[in-house]
Amino acid sequence: MSNGNYVQRNHKDTVFNDLFSDKRNALSLYNALNGTDYKDTDSLEIVTLSDAIYMHGKNDVSVLFQNQLTLWEHQSSLNYNMPLRGLIYYAHNIDEILKAKGIKLYGKKLVKIPGPDYYVFYNGREDAPERQELKLSDAFLVSREGYEWTAHMLNVSRGGNRNLLKSCPALKGYVTLIAYVREYQESGDSLPEAMDKAIDRCTKEEVLKEYLLKKKAEVKLMLLTEFDEEAFAETMREEGREEGREEGRKEGETRVNRLYSKLVEEKRAVDLERAIKDEKFRDTLYERYGL
Numbered sequence: 001m002s003n004g005n006y007v008q009r010n011h012k013d014t015v016f017n018d019l020f021s022d023k024r025n026a027l028s029l030y031n032a033l034n035g036t037d038y039k040d041t042d043s044l045e046i047v048t049l050s051d052a053i054y055m056h057g058k059n060d061v062s063v064l065f066q067n068q069l070t071l072w073e074h075q076s077s078l079n080y081n082m083p084l085r086g087l088i089y090y091a092h093n094i095d096e097i098l099k100a101k102g103i104k105l106y107g108k109k110l111v112k113i114p115g116p117d118y119y120v121f122y123n124g125r126e127d128a129p130e131r132q133e134l135k136l137s138d139a140f141l142v143s144r145e146g147y148e149w150t151a152h153m154l155n156v157s158r159g160g161n162r163n164l165l166k167s168c169p170a171l172k173g174y175v176t177l178i179a180y181v182r183e184y185q186e187s188g189d190s191l192p193e194a195m196d197k198a199i200d201r202c203t204k205e206e207v208l209k210e211y212l213l214k215k216k217a218e219v220k221l222m223l224l225t226e227f228d229e230e231a232f233a234e235t236m237r238e239e240g241r242e243e244g245r246e247e248g249r250k251e252g253e254t255r256v257n258r259l260y261s262k263l264v265e266e267k268r269a270v271d272l273e274r275a276i277k278d279e280k281f282r283d284t285l286y287e288r289y290g291l
Contacts, residue, residue, distance in 0.1 A: 014226040015219060016074040016121075016174055019211070020061045021046050025170035029072070030065060032167035033119065038065075049092060059089035069093060069114035074121045076230040078128060082151040083136035086118040120153040121171070123178055128155045173208035181223065195223050 013021075020026050023041040030044070031037055038044075045064040061072040071089050073082065094113055098104075103111055122128055136149035154161050156175050165172035180198035185191060199216060203209045212219060 013222055014060070014074070015177065015222045016226075017048075017060050018215075018218075018222060019170050019174055019208075020072060021048065022170075025168075026061065026063050027065075029168045029171055030063060030070065032164050032171070033070075047093060047097065049089075049096060058092075059086070062089070062093050064097070064114060067114050068117055069097075070117045070119070072119050072121065074123055076122075076124045076226075078122065078124060078126055080134060081139070082120050082153065083118075083134050083149050084139060086120075086151050087136060087149045090116050090118065116149075118149075118151050120151050122153055122155045123157045123175060125157070125182070128153075128160075130155050130160045170208070173202070173211075176207050177202050177212075177223075178226075181227070191224070191227055192220075195220050 020029060023044050023046065026046060027038060027041050027044050043065065046061065047064045047069070048060070048062045049058045059071050059073050063070045063072070069090065071086055071093070073086070073089075075082070079085075097114070098111070105111060120134075132153040132155075134151040134153055137144065137147065140147075154164065156165060156171065157179070165175060177198055180201055181191075181194045184194035184197045189197065199212050199219065201207075203212050
């Protein structure tokens with residue numbers, strides 16, 4: 001299935017995608033997550049959907065191994081919609097796997113499919129627990145017992161999940177590289193300067209050394225993509241917060257206006273009630289309207 005049906009890497013990749021599209025790194029991460037020690041990389045398949053197949057968003061890495069479809073996603077911002085996104089990724093991947101095998105779902109015979117497992121590696125700047133189990137059911141408008149999909153969100157930034165990072169050098173190297181880029185940016189370097197310094201530092205410290213020396217130019221392009229996406233996401237969040245504040249102001253003004261109108265109406269009603277009780281006012285009504 002890896003003969004062109006799925007993996008078609010391109011310039012839109014990030015370092016995470018590229019690193020774990022390598023079967024050795026993918027198997028290392030699988031073992032680290034599951035406490036296993038598998039050695040045979042040939043039995044593992046990278047089945048990540050290509051851009052050509054899935055134009056409107058795709059998960060970072062999909063691995064087919066041990067009759068299980070494992071989906072890996074890395075995120076630089078907290079996103080509690082990941083269970084729904086993961087379910088959509090899984091469905092699209094399964095659909096392509098069945099198509100590649102020529103399997104139809106119209107027959108009576110039960111079609112067996114790989115079981116799912118979905119991990120989100122959070123590598124952002126905000127504080128987050130080391131591990132969160134994000135449930136799709138939390139998004140249901142009504143409770144539906146027995147229907148569930150889980151995203152395992154692992155915080156790998158700022159020293160989180162150290163045992164996992166220790167067990168998977170590629171993941172630790174990725175986290176370290178990103179941390180160094182951010183560190184140099186925060187000290188005032190431009191993104192290109194920060195990337196150069198981070199890559200040089202990693203190679204000196206034997207962090208992803210072979211990978212970085214071999215693919216330095218590509219890594220810089222991928223880092224540009226990754227940090228551009230991070231900046232874009234932050235911009236969108238800030239715009240959303242501003243829109244929310246503006247909507248809040250408008251809603252507040254509307255509520256105040258409604259409240260004021262209501263008070264005016266109530267005051268008029270009270271004044272009218274008082275006036276009707278006044279004898280002189282009643283006499284005036286009698287004279288004017290013949291009441």
